[in-house]
Amino acid sequence: MKQVMSVTSNERYAELFDSLVRVSKGLNKVSSLQDMAAFLQIETDKLFRLTDVWIYIVDVKHKGWINHVAGVGPNADVMSGYVPRIDCNTDPIFKMMLGQRKIFYTEDLMVEPQADHDVTPKLNLRTVVNYPLFVDAKALGVMAFGSFGKKVVKLSPLELNYFDIITEQTALTVSRMHFFDKSQQDHLTKLSNRYGLEKKLRNLRDDKNKTNSKFCFIYIDLNNFKQINDSHGHLAGDHILAQFSLNLAKEFRSADIISRVGGDEFVLVFSVPEQGFEVQRFIHRIEDNCCSIKYQNISFQLTFAWGHVVAEGKDHSVSELFQVADKNMYQLKHAQIKINKLKTP
Structure with a gap:
């Protein structure tokens, strides 16, 4: 099994800081949730080799459910096809994230005891970083980053802190974009109107x-x-x-x-x-x-x-x-x- 190791150093700190500056500026310019996922995918693939980004938004009609609304990366179709929605009432990982507002990181989801092992092998999903999106104590959904196949990514505490830092701004951007998406999106096809x-x-x-x-x-x-x-x-x-x-x-x-x-x-x-x-x-x-x-x-x-x-x-x-x-x-x-x-x- 090939591991992609991340090294904490002054140079690494500078790389993460520069990325945070780009993220801060870039999130103010995106015009859709798909654009936002694409922008973050470029940053996290370059920094951590997390090749895919996907977003789930709460289902207002079904309490506790979240729906896949955007995904970017070589495995985007796999995620949207196998996991179009998630019941957070029964899934222990997502129930913990939304209930306790905590980031979930696992180096290898294939051996994670709380993972759904009926679905995980089909996805071939390995390293995962998920964090909940909240604005004013209101849950909006979940942002997720992952690697697939044989690629296992080990993140240091400093690197995990990167995701802590972008959580709030990402949530604010999702809140803004989710509102505007409705006015800019064709209701039937989900394309831009x-x-x-x-x-x-x-x-x-x-x-x-x-x-x-x-x-x-x-x-x-x-x-x-x-x-x-x-x-x-x-x-x-x-x-x-x-x-x-x-x-x-x-x-x-x-x-x-x-x-x-x-x-x-x-x-x-x-x-x-x-x-x-x-x-x-x-x-x-x-x-x-x-x-x-x-x-x-x-x-x-x-x-x-x-x-x-x-x-x-x-x-x-x-x-x-x-x-x-x-x-x-x-x-x-x-x-x-x-x-x-x-x-x-």
């Missing part, structure tokens, strides 16, 4: 202004979606939209933004590397990996029109990006209609 997209775009433009780099704004409109609702009902339509959104989120984890801005309209935003951006490659990925959806033994193959614009952060306002991409999308859609008419016998 139009308002959330605009806010994230403004933040992205501000960052791009500093580096003068570019981003690509892709606007997608599903074809003939009204016919699905009319022929199969709105429950089928809702299921297809939710599944298409989930497929986009899984396929494009590298995207800066994924959002649903209308009934069947979506926007993806990507940072553009210096060597250029092949938008057609991303369109093919959507067609190949996101558009085949089943509902009640019925297979649906979605098609869509799309338009895009590549711009420097300072070049366009949010509304201008929408206008240019929307214009390009409908030009393409009009061209598709012409082609289909030409093919009709």
